[in-house]
Amino acid sequence: MKLLADITPLRNADYRRLWTTGIVTVIGAQLSVVAVPKQLYDITHSSSYVGLAGLFGLIPLIVFGLWGGALADVMDRRKLLLITSAGTGLTALAFWGQAAAGLNNPWLILILFSVQQAFFAVNQPARSAIYPRLLPEDQLPAANSLSMTVMQFGAIAGPVVAGMLIPVSGLSTLYLLDSIALLATLWATWKLPPIPPTGAARRAGLREVLDGFVYLATQRILLASFAVDLVAMVFGMPRALFPQIAQDSFGDTASSGHALGLLFAAMSVGAVLGGVFSGWLSRIRRQGLAVVVLIVLWGVGMVGFGLAVGAAGHSLSTTVALWIAFASLAFGGAVDMFSAALRTTMLQSVATDEMRGRLQGVFIVVVAGGPRIGDVAHGFAAAAVGTAAAAAGGGVLVVIGMVISALVFPAFVRYRVARAHAEVPA
DSSP states (O other), rough: TTTTTGGGGSSSHHHHHHHHHHHHHHHHHHHHHHHHHHHHHHOOHHHHHHHHHHHHHHHHHHHHHHHHHHHTTTTTTHHHHHHHHHHHHHHHHHHHHHHTTTTEEEEHHHHHHHHHHHHHHHHHHHHHHHHHHHHGGHHHHHHHHHHHHHHHHHHHHHHHHHHHHHHHHOHHHHHHHHHHHHHHHHHHHSSSSSOOOSSSSOOOOOHHEEEHHHHHHHHHHHHHHHHHHHHHHHHHGGOOOOOOOOHHHTTOOOTTOHHHHHHHHHHHHHHHHHHHOOOOGOOOEEEEHHHHHHHHHHHHHHHHHHHHHHBBBBBBBBBHHHHHHHHHHHHHHHHHHHHHHHHHHHHHHSSSOOOOHHHHHHHHHHHHHHHHHHHHHHHHHHHHHOOHHHHHHHHHHHHHHHHHHHHOOHHHHHOOOOTTOOEEEO
16 A cells, blocks of 8 residues: 555645646646647648647747746746636637638647747746645655646546547647636636745846756756756657657558557556556655666667557557557656656755745756757657657667766765655765
8 A cells, every 4th residue: 555646635625626627637738739749740741840849849948937937936826827827728729720720830830839838838837836835845745746647647538539539520629628628727726825925036037047047056966857857858758759650650540540649648648557656756765866767767668669669560560569659658657757756856845935936947948848859859860760760769868868867966866865855965
């Protein structure tokens, strides 16, 4: 029973509302996660355009993620969440409008995606920074695991539902349902108490953003945690290849999305299974070493995925290869959930509340920006060497990168926490 998820944080009514409504919201968001690359690929028949979405998402993530972190330290975080959630919903409606009108303009899709990512980038630092204000510190590992688990559960249902709806109602319906689902999060956020800032900063300008970087420079463990996550996501996140792999390797057509839905859902399946058996995370003291090992295992999973793609229709039947690819991605999703929960706990525990928003902004830039750089890299790599080699090669680079990271950041590998999650000098 000690392996099962710790549900103690759900006793807190505010956290419980955010957690339960997150199921609906994440399912809706994942419909758009599938729809955007699917629509781009259907229009252009190019993984390079799908990868380009990563670049269009990265720039607003960097700019607005950092600014959003500063805003979270000077504004009531509840009010900031309400504004950005409403903006995300309106952007989803705009996606629906262009798809329903049949405009088929990839540049319009990319611009809307940039706007949506800007709202997301401001929203997430505030959302992550409120948990230490709602819960005691010793419940943060469990709360992070629960939040990631429910988000990933929605991420399973979203792609599966998308795969079923695409041939029936088309892409436009996916965007419309996303906008409706955001109403659940708006309600849960409205029910939160005011969460005013606690620090001395009263504006969110360039100086305040730079203060966050100055503070981060003194936190060697957090710097290393950001670096290893970039290694994992830039080299080992092959999601930009899913539309092409689904059609070229696993038999999807332009009007079907069975394999595509499975590929997008696979990591989330693994993450949910990992979340169910995440009770051991709260007892891990050598969190740095655990993160390094988990990211190496992530790389191994991506190697297995690439090999399965390459074997499809050759040494393995298409069906068998698809399920091996699914299992490899699911394994990666499980170990990534463990790693993300530990890294998030490190950040929430080490950073002070007056700096927590700004560091969460940097964290969001790294966590969300890394995969978008990976989208661009994998898109162009696939054009040069093929999807299988791009995916498997990326996994190999993750393993190599983590060996190098362990040598460059020995203090991170030695990082330990006491029961109250305070750093013990290495």
